[in-house]
Amino acid sequence: MRYKRFGKTNLNLSVFSLGTMRCLASEEIFGDTIKQAIASGINHIETAKGYGKSEYYLGRVLKEDLIRENLYITTKLPPTANADQMRQWIDESLEKLQLDYLDCLAIHGINTWDHLDYITQPKGCWPALQEALNNGKVHHLGFSTHGSLDLILAAIKTDLFEFVNLHYYYFFQRHEPAIALASEKDLGIFIISPGDKGGNLYTPPETLKNLCQPFSPLELTYRVLLCDRRITTLSMGPANPQELTDPLSVADNDSLLTIEEKQALERLETHLESVLGSDRCHQCYQCLPCPESINIPEILRLRNLAIAYDMTEFAQYRYRMFENAGHWFPGRKGNHCTECGECLPRCPQQLKIPQLLNDTHQRLNGSTRRRLWE
Structure with a gap:
C-alpha cells in the first residue's frame, strides 16, 4: 500500500480509502470488511450521517477492537443554515463513532449555491464548524460535492476547506479544472467511488473488458487516477471483504502509465470515435x-x-x-x-x-x- 500527504491536512493517507456505504448488509459483514481493509494497509475510513447505521457500526468496531491508533476517520454531515443543528450533528456523530474527535469532517454535498451560502454566510453553520475546529472536536474540514464545476471552483476559492471529495474519472473528466485548482491551493484530493460512479466497473460489459485487455477496466481506471500526483486517495466501497481484492492489487503502483496502459486508453478513445462518429x-x-x-x-x-x-x-x-x-x-x-x-x-x-x-x-x-x- 502506498501512502500520500493529504494536502494541507498533512495526514499521510493510504492511496485507497474505505467508503462504508455499501457494506451495510449486516453488522458482521461491516465489521469483517473494516478489519480486512485495515489488515491490508488502509488507514482512512469514510462514513456519513446519511449512510444508515454506518457510523454506529464503525463506532462499535473501533471500540471493541481498539484499532483507533494510526487510523484516520472522516464522517460527512449535510450543509445546514442552522449552526445549532450542526453542533448537534457533530456531537451525535462523535457519540455514534465513540470518538473524542474527528480527524476529518466533510460537508456532505455542497451541491447548490444555497448550500455554499450555508457555510459562508454569517448566519449559517460556519460558527459551529469554527467552534468544532477550535475546541478540537474536528481537526480538518473539507467538503464533498455533486454540484456544477462553477460551484466547486467557488467553494475551493473560499479557502475555508483543507480537502475536497470529487467525482473525477477516466469516463468523466469534466472536473479536471477543480482538480487543478485544489492542487494549486494544496487541498487534499479524495476521489469519490471510481469503481461504482466511474462506470459500474465491478461488473463491466464484455465490450469494455475486451478493449481494456490485458487490464481489467477497474484496474485501468484506478491506474489513471493513482498515477496523477495531484490526487491523494481513491474511495472504494466494497459490499464485503472479497471486493477489496481487485483494488488492493494495484495499491502499491502509483508509477507513470506504462506503454501497454496508454495503448489500452488509446483503444478506448479510438473505439469511441469510430462507433459514435458524428453523433x-x-x-x-x-x-x-x-x-x-x-x-x-x-x-x-x-x-x-x-x-x-x-x-x-x-x-x-x-x-x-x-x-x-x-x-x-x-x-x-x-x-x-x-x-x-x-x-x-x-x-x-x-x-x-x-x-x-x-x-x-x-x-x-x-x-x-x-x-x-x-
Missing part, C-alpha cells in the same frame, strides 16, 4: 443552459458510454436518477425536450441534440433504482 458529444457544455433544465451533456455522456462500450447498465442506473435524486443528480430527462432549438447553434459539433435526447431516453429510461443507503 459523439465531446462534453464541452456549451449547449447549456437548457430552458427545460435538461442536463444535456450528462445525458449525452451516458449515451456515448452505452453505445460505444455497451455500458448500458451503468447508463441506465445514472439516467434513472434524473428527477429522482434532487440536488444530488440535477436535471430533467431527455423526454422533456420541446425542440426549441436554443442549444443547436451553441454546439460546436452541430449535433442534432433533440433527436439524440429522445434516442437516449428510449434507450435508458425505465423504473427508478433504489439508492444504496435507502
Whole structure:
C-alpha cells in the first residue's frame, strides 16, 4: 500500500480509502470488511450521517477492537443554515463513532449555491464548524460535492476547506479544472467511488473488458487516477471483504502509465470515435443552459458510454436518477425536450441534440433504482 500527504491536512493517507456505504448488509459483514481493509494497509475510513447505521457500526468496531491508533476517520454531515443543528450533528456523530474527535469532517454535498451560502454566510453553520475546529472536536474540514464545476471552483476559492471529495474519472473528466485548482491551493484530493460512479466497473460489459485487455477496466481506471500526483486517495466501497481484492492489487503502483496502459486508453478513445462518429458529444457544455433544465451533456455522456462500450447498465442506473435524486443528480430527462432549438447553434459539433435526447431516453429510461443507503 502506498501512502500520500493529504494536502494541507498533512495526514499521510493510504492511496485507497474505505467508503462504508455499501457494506451495510449486516453488522458482521461491516465489521469483517473494516478489519480486512485495515489488515491490508488502509488507514482512512469514510462514513456519513446519511449512510444508515454506518457510523454506529464503525463506532462499535473501533471500540471493541481498539484499532483507533494510526487510523484516520472522516464522517460527512449535510450543509445546514442552522449552526445549532450542526453542533448537534457533530456531537451525535462523535457519540455514534465513540470518538473524542474527528480527524476529518466533510460537508456532505455542497451541491447548490444555497448550500455554499450555508457555510459562508454569517448566519449559517460556519460558527459551529469554527467552534468544532477550535475546541478540537474536528481537526480538518473539507467538503464533498455533486454540484456544477462553477460551484466547486467557488467553494475551493473560499479557502475555508483543507480537502475536497470529487467525482473525477477516466469516463468523466469534466472536473479536471477543480482538480487543478485544489492542487494549486494544496487541498487534499479524495476521489469519490471510481469503481461504482466511474462506470459500474465491478461488473463491466464484455465490450469494455475486451478493449481494456490485458487490464481489467477497474484496474485501468484506478491506474489513471493513482498515477496523477495531484490526487491523494481513491474511495472504494466494497459490499464485503472479497471486493477489496481487485483494488488492493494495484495499491502499491502509483508509477507513470506504462506503454501497454496508454495503448489500452488509446483503444478506448479510438473505439469511441469510430462507433459514435458524428453523433459523439465531446462534453464541452456549451449547449447549456437548457430552458427545460435538461442536463444535456450528462445525458449525452451516458449515451456515448452505452453505445460505444455497451455500458448500458451503468447508463441506465445514472439516467434513472434524473428527477429522482434532487440536488444530488440535477436535471430533467431527455423526454422533456420541446425542440426549441436554443442549444443547436451553441454546439460546436452541430449535433442534432433533440433527436439524440429522445434516442437516449428510449434507450435508458425505465423504473427508478433504489439508492444504496435507502
